[in-house]
Amino acid sequence: MNFIYFLVNGPSQNEVYGSWYMDEGYVLGLVLSIIIAVLAVVLFYYVWSKFKPVTALHWFITMGVAAVATFCVNFFIAKGRIVNYISFNALDQADPTAIQRVAAGTLDMWMYSLNSLILAVIFYFIFSVILKRWSNSYNIPFGVSRKK
Amino acid sequence: MTTYVFFVGGTGARVLRSLVMLLASGVEIGANNKIVPVIIDYDMQNGDLKEAKDLLNLYNRLHNTAAYTSGESGFFNAAIEMRDYSMANIKGDGDRDTFAKYIMYSFLKNDRELAPTAALINALYDDSPQDSPSTELNLEMSVGFKGNPNIGSVIFNDYFNDRSYGYQDFVSEFGDGSRAFIVGSIFGGTGSSGLPQLVKKFRQEGEAGSGNSTALQHAPVGACVVLPYFNVNKDARSAISSDTFNSKAKAALTYYAAEINSKLNEIYYIGCTGAGQPYANHEGGEAQKNYAHLVEVLSAMSIIEFIRRDDRDIPNKDLTGTPECYEYRVQHGLLNKNGRDELKPVSYLDILGLKNDDEKSIYHRYVRHLNAFAYFVKYCLDFTFSGKDSGMFGQSYYKSLGKYITGGQFGPELKDFEERFVRWTKELGDNSQLRFDPYDFSQELDYLVHRDENKAKAKDIKDTIRLALANGSKEYKSEPDSAGKIFLHIGSQAGIEAADR
Incomplete structure (x- = not known):
């Protein structure tokens, strides 16, 4: 997981709650990225493209929306979960400013959200390639025919 | 079943043009039915005829590309099969360019024994000098009979x-x-002389008892008798005068009633009072290229009605009674203002009846198809051929089919046909005699079809077409040869979906 969340490793090392990422943060971020990417792909290929003619531009827009959504969701979930993690493990005794800093947003949280965004974009692409062939937009973002 | 349709003279050529447009739009003539056209004219340089021939060739190439199987419907679906005898230019050799030379009048006149025959001919035909518009014997025939059926019939x-x-x-x-x-028309030269001769010949054939001729003798035969529907400018130098159209038509109808009608199974009479600005007076040749007219569309529809008629419903089968006669009277198109008739645009709803859901209605059999094709044409010209649907962010269907649609032979041919369709509808709308104005191609897609003012405009036609094209293009399986076929098939579906909105 450290490998996947490469942006978080550095900034989280000096934080008292740094172990939260290994305990649940990485898995949670990964799962949320996959869910949001799958939802976006299904919405694009099997809902939107049934009612409106879509192009690669719409595919990129959907990807952008999914990426931003993943960023925001992961950021706010991380914030809530980390505050609970600090309180539950009494980590604020070691660093009394931890909760205040987390509430304002720390660098590791921003990096965590950004890393999840990158994962969501990768999953969006992978699921697009898998799911597009049965949809009306089989050739978006690339491809000519559905199958030979 | 094969229906051999004879298009005689200039009016025949113009009706053929309208027929090709109707069939291109997907109007159905019935499963397994086909049309073999036979175009007969003296004046093969006639502009209307050249346009009809070009259109026919283009139609056939697109029909072959579409390659529908039996039971399928869509644009360019009906089969129009050309034969070696489909173009008959009944023009004699160049030396016999006047009627007198054609019948060797000078030889008759100079031969003592044949002199009485020459005298009879002299009594029947006007022998004014060649530059006189009333001349018959010295009529210069390079561009046809110039409204003289008494010459044409010979x-x-x-x-x-x-x-x-x-x-x-x-x-x-x-x-x-x-x-x-x-x-054929009965107020001109070629049509009015050819129509009765063909009918009489059909029914004579087979008397000798030969197989195929017997088939023709007893076959269902219909005719569309086009009555005067336009007038032309007065020109003292021209042999054609619309003042004589009605008297010629009356004389012909009287003759037909006595000699021709009983030999037919169905007759369609279609005409219209020329009310607006007369056409320019051209005796023939390339300059004779009249604007398309509603009467020609209705005449083309009569052909389709005849072909679609079930064998059991064919009237006057034993040719002992009277044929079924259909008359069409246009009641709209004129607005009486202060005692004067003025032209007003005529819409589909005025002419062809209100839209309804009956599958046998005029709307379903004709108007729906024409609307579908008009939407498809407009979309193709505005988006497909203009390149707006291409590129990285282009439409889904174009990614698959684009380079085959716009390139090669198919794309330019389809575009050419579509531009001719636009011209045809524009001519119908701009006709100085009767404006039939169903489409405005200068407008956005949603405003293309002129609708009843009380009804809301169509919405989202562009998206409807794009969605249908995207759905249909899934059929493409990386076989370039099939791209044109698939585009026509899915285009038909897209057009119908747009028309049904």
Whole structure:
């Protein structure tokens, strides 16, 4: 997981709650990225493209929306979960400013959200390639025919 | 079933043009039915005829590309099969360019024994000098009979006698179950002389007892008799005067009632009072290229009605009674203002009846298809051929089919046909005699079809077409040869979906 969340490793090392990422943060971020990417792909290929003619531009827009959504969701979930993690493990005794800093947003949280965004974009692409062939937009973002 | 349709003279050519447009839009003539056109004219340089021939060739190439199987419907679906005898230019050799030379009048006059015949001819035909518009014997025939059926009926016999015109080939091919239909005007020269001769000849054939000729003798035969529907500018130098159209038509109708009608199964009479600005007066040649007229569209529809008629419903089968006669009277199109008739645009709803859901209604059989094709044409010209649907962010269907649609032979041909369709509808709308104005191609897609003012405009036509094209293009399986076929098939579906909105 450290490998996947490469942006978080550095900034989280000096934080008292740094172990939260290994305990649940990485898995949670990964799962949320996959869910949001799958939802976006299904919405694009099997809902939107049934009612409106879509192009690669719409595919990129959907990807952008999914990426931003993943960023925001992961950021706010991380914030809530980390505050609970600090309180539950009494980590604020070691660093009394931890909760205040987390509430304002720390660098590791921003990096965590950004890393999840990158994962969501990768999953969006992978699921697009898998799911597009049965949809009306089989050739978006690339491809000519559905199958030979 | 094969229906051999004879298009005689300039009006025949113009009706053929409208027929091709109707069939291109997907109007159905019935499963397994096909049309074999036979175009007969003296004046092969006639502009209307050249346009019809070009259109016919283009139609056939697109029909072959579409390659529909039996039971399928769509644009360019109906089969129009050309034969070697489909174009009959009943023009004699260049030396016999006047009627007098054609019948060797000077020889008759100079021969003592034949002099009485020459005198009889002199009594029947006006022998004014060649520059006189009333001349008949000295009529210069390079561009046709110029509204003289008494000359045309003599020369028309060549069509039956000269094997190079292919009438005998037609008779040999005509089989049991086939039908024949003749379209021609009765106020001009070629049509009014050809129509009765063809009918009489059809019914004479077979008296000798030969197989195929018997089939023709007893076959269902229909005719569309086009009555005067336009007038032309007065020109003292021209042999054509619309002042004589009605009297010629009356004389012809009287003759038909006595000699022709009982030999037919169905007759369609279509005409219209020329009310607006007269056409320019051209005796023939390339300059004779009149704007398309609603009457020609209705005449083309009569052909389709005849072909679609079930065998059981064919009237006057034993040819002992009277044929079924259909008359069409346009009641709209004129607005009486202060005692004067003024033209007003005529819409589909005025002419063809309100839209309804009955599958047999005029709307479903004709208007829906025309609307579908108009939407498809407009979309193709505005987006497909203009390149707006191409590129990285282009439409889904274009990614698959684009380079095959716009490139090669298919794309330019389809575009050419579509531009001719636009021109045809524009001519109908701009016709100075009667404005039939169903489409405005200068407007956005949603405003293309002129609708009842009380009804809301169509919405999202562009998206409807794009969605249908995207859905349909899934059929493409990386076989370039099939791209044109698939585009026409899915385009038909897209057009119908747009028309149904």
